[in-house]
Amino acid sequence: MTGTTTGPCPGKPIRVLIIDDFPTDRARLARMLQNEGDITSLGQVATGPAAITLVARERPDVIVLGLTTSDGSGQNLIEQVMAHTPTPILVLSTQIENRQSPSAVDALVAGALDVLPVPVRWTPDLEAGLRHTVRQLSRVQTIRHPRGVRARPAGAAPAPSGRNRQTVVALAASTGGPKALATVLAGLGGLVAPVLVVQHLHPDFTGGLYDWMTRVSALPVEIAVHDQVARPGRVYLAPGGLHLRLAAGLRLELASTPATIHQPSANELFHSVAQNAGPAGIGVILTGMGDDGAEGLLEIHRANGQTLGQDEETSAVFGMPRAAYRLGAVSALLPIDLVAAAILRCAARGTA
Template sequence: MIRVLIADDSSLVRAILKDILAGGDIAVAGEAANGQEAVELTELLRPDLVVMDIVMPVMDGLTAIGEIMARAPTPILVLSASVTDREVDLAFAAIKAGALDVMEKPAENLVGTGVSFAEKLRETVRILSRVKVIHHHPRRRREPLVPSPAPAECRRSVLAIGASTGGPKAVMSIVKALPPGFPAAVCIVQHIASGFARGFTQWLDNESSLKVRLAREGDILMPGEALVAPDDRHMTIAGGAVRLLDTPPVNCCRPSIDPLFCSLAEGKGEEVVGVLLTGMGRDGAQGLRQIRERGGMTIVQDEASSVIFGMPRAAIALGAAGQVAPLDAIPAIITELFSVQGG
């Protein structure tokens, strides 16, 4: 049985969430009307997951997340009241503080396009409740990387990153660590709730030395600039330019990582460094294998540092991983790869 604590200052929202969650394999262990109650009940009840509002009295959700992670580390799902700039900024500050994922609060009828909010919430609760939360992963020694130099006529020109559950913080840690003047274009596909891609992009842009923006149809890949796949569109690259597609979901996702990786493998081959991070399922594994088969370099996040090891595990099983590394080692590996150039 999955035990959930609901923290929201609105009794109506708590009642709606309780009605959605209670039953089957999920039980509501408790309810909190403010951040202080959320911290105390988390310590007392030890739930498997906390569903957390951000804007609350007495103690706001952001402060409460910090307290919970310090006193009783627990998986936390943030529910944002809207996708306005302020709410989204708070949501990503919550992820930085330790929350695992973010969703928008339910609409009046609780139903969006396709999958209902209720179904999506229950699915997310099941996934996140299995995550073992720890403060940090110890830095481990690794063998020095000796990248295979690119052929003299080829220079690595694209860094492609794919991530899902637990990905926003992982992607941030990589993008933030890239040096000023990074000599390649960066393409990012992050599975995230609809409406949050723009806020995720702005968060990356604010925190890093690279220019980060949402991809637009026809954008040309430029060194030192990162493009993020927008909501509900596959991002592919053809002839060095972005194509945004409304084609059906791939691996149950849109945007999906595989279309980006496959398009880069076909068009750029040896010029690509592909990175696959934490996430549920298999998305990205096939595309990463194609990058490796076409002469590109591939990096997969290791199990110990992954929130969910599904996608990395699938890539390793397919032989797509040129190197498996802890998250905190990946930025240095990337920097080495792009500094060892042919010509």
């Protein structure tokens, strides 16, 4: 299930909740944010259950979260907030050099909307940039991320998860896709999961795609065969002109129906992964024209799987990732060279 929140009403101050473990940092952030009068601090609190409770009670327009530890507590807080009270979250951290840092990727995958490094010294320009980012985030609609729903208090019945299922990765791309797929597959060394790939391509060019992916992929690549069992650590390409689906028992299904604009169809693949992998599904939508895959990726998201998309800057055509993002189907938009690392993290943590 997805949910949305709306930004502040025009003319009203942007209500910000500051969450940071250090009182001096919280006070400094409050002063910087309120400097021009259009942003107001609802309060300041340390990370932990009290912060989650305060978010639910105050319903801020934006959360500014200081990540000061590497124990995963910050990511857990992001997941809990986004699961129960979806709110735009800006992460500030001394562990982040830029948006490509591992801690930044983890925060984005958990549900944060943006990340910024904490400078050695806050200059007037940096303070103005912080306020500008908060203003931008206050206008963004947020979606409910189901990952935090899986956490349960001690003694509670365990929630269904993907840990008892085989993780399955589904990749889909169209225009500009072969190059993007080459980048992702080259970075998946050590992945213990089958990888199912849909690339919009004329059947005559399937062989060429297979040859290219075989050369660059860190995992063995083969063209999918109907009714074969998908094995962990292998890549299966959909043949041109046929839909590729995941069936029960990790079996692969090839079909010429339904008749769609694109055969293979990203939606057909993603829908099947949502149905048969559930929370163990990792769906990734890459560069491409149109909106194929958006609805199917949303189904993976609703099934508590993980969903990633290629960002606009590195996409040849941002159509497919944009359509999925606008539906609320994408947990994080990432540069193409960070997608493989994000997939590996999702699979390794058992959060897929």
